[in-house]
Amino acid sequence: MNKKIIFTGGGSAGHVTVNLALIPYFIHEGWEVEYIGSKNGIEQELVSKLQEVRYRSIKTGKLRRYFDWNNVKDPFRVVQGIFQAYRIMQKSKPNVVFSKGGFVSVPVILGAKLKNIPVITHESDLTPGLANRISMPFVKKVCTTFPETEKHLSAKKAEYVGAIIRDELRHGDATKGYTYCNFIREKPVLLIMGGSMGSQKINKSVRKSLDELLTNFQIVHICGKGGVDPTIKKKGYVQFEYINEELPDMMHMADIVISRAGSNAIFEFLSLKKPMLLIPLSKEASRGDQILNAESFKKAGYCEVLQEEELSENSLTKAVNHLYKNREKYINKMETYQGQNAMSKVIQLIKNEAK
Structure with a gap:
């Protein structure tokens, strides 16, 4: 039976492009590929162009560092999103989840954790974003783009891979x-x-x-x-x-x-x-x-x-x-820049964690 992977990440193109780089490889290898994102986010617009990928939307709440009245409503949306993601995991039964971060990823990672599905996440920036910091306890590995990022993470989970560039x-x-x-x-x-x-x-x-x-x-x-x-x-x-x-x-x-x-x-x-x-x-x-x-x-x-x-x-x-x-x-x-072979490293990490 073919293995299945669920990708997540959104809110900005930066939280989608790494997924778009990885998805074609798994399709080529015969994996079933699904994507969980928000209903009207940029991730829906970008991923919907991939006919081989099933897109599923969930409720999301933005993680803000400033006062906004939506901060009162958004925790309820996040909780609703967790239950929606859990039901998707229960029905879809993926072998592994890969997250690129952004606020949409938090409910997905928590939903996967509730079903004991392994999650690998990717941090592009030098210091971890809020969504990845919240998700850290629930993931197996955190792939980093900058070597300096490792000092902000658990040594057991951090994995420096370099930058993933769309082919x-x-x-x-x-x-x-x-x-x-x-x-x-x-x-x-x-x-x-x-x-x-x-x-x-x-x-x-x-x-x-x-x-x-x-x-x-x-x-x-x-x-x-x-x-x-x-x-x-x-x-x-x-x-x-x-x-x-x-x-x-x-x-x-x-x-x-x-x-x-x-x-x-x-x-x-x-x-x-x-x-x-x-x-x-x-x-x-x-x-x-x-x-x-x-x-x-x-x-x-x-x-x-x-x-x-x-x-x-x-x-x-x-x-x-x-x-x-x-x-x-x-x-x-x-x-003089010596680019890491990030793509193959991440693919191997995903394969190693796939149940």
Whole structure:
């Protein structure tokens, strides 16, 4: 009888992309694959494109670090989600669960624990997120992207594997990117990504600096849902809410990148040797994980960092021009990166734990 695996994770694209990298392998090996996520989250949108994967939705509650009236309601949603996940485990009988984190994963992990189904989870950031910290006692292994993360975890459970990179990103075609954007090869390309949800602050600063940036660059601007400004029509500037199938082509076409400092994204740029200007989420808007990610990359010589508090029209254009001028230095440094064979390590861990 074929083995079965349930994947979970959501709330942002970063909590889905590792799953999307792993799922094709298990399908190819003949495993039955299911995914548990929220009803209307980005994970549902991304996973529903995979015909071989059965998607199941449960109730979820967001884990907030600030006051919100929904904090009163969400614990009840989490409890409801746990019972829903438990019933799915009872009926589906998976051999193992793999979690990428995010608030949707907590009920799934607890539901699996109640049925004594082994769980492996993955932590992308340098320090564990809240969902993974809550789930830690109930999982067999925690796979880490940064070696520094191990000091924040139980030695018995921590397993440094490195960054899991989606295979399709390695096969992008820059020529297709130029054609898709109607760009020319003679002028460098700046790719701007504000994370899967977009970034109003980055979008605003980019548009204020647009005329100056366009003198030196062609620009692909991924703005996030609702972030496109249809009134801006300038030669050499294209904007999208979100890019999926064409993203590998855009990334291969880009000469330099402006990005938030989510772990999955920055390791993808590192694997493609793309010089980065990282603008991490501030501590006011996050737990500070992106600041730590960016500092780690800056220390390694892979990027330049512009803190959100220092973001302005002048500081942005100055940083972009400096990055492009010194791009070879960053490319040479990234060439020395010894990427772990993370994919095969995680697959083997999952197979070892599968009941």
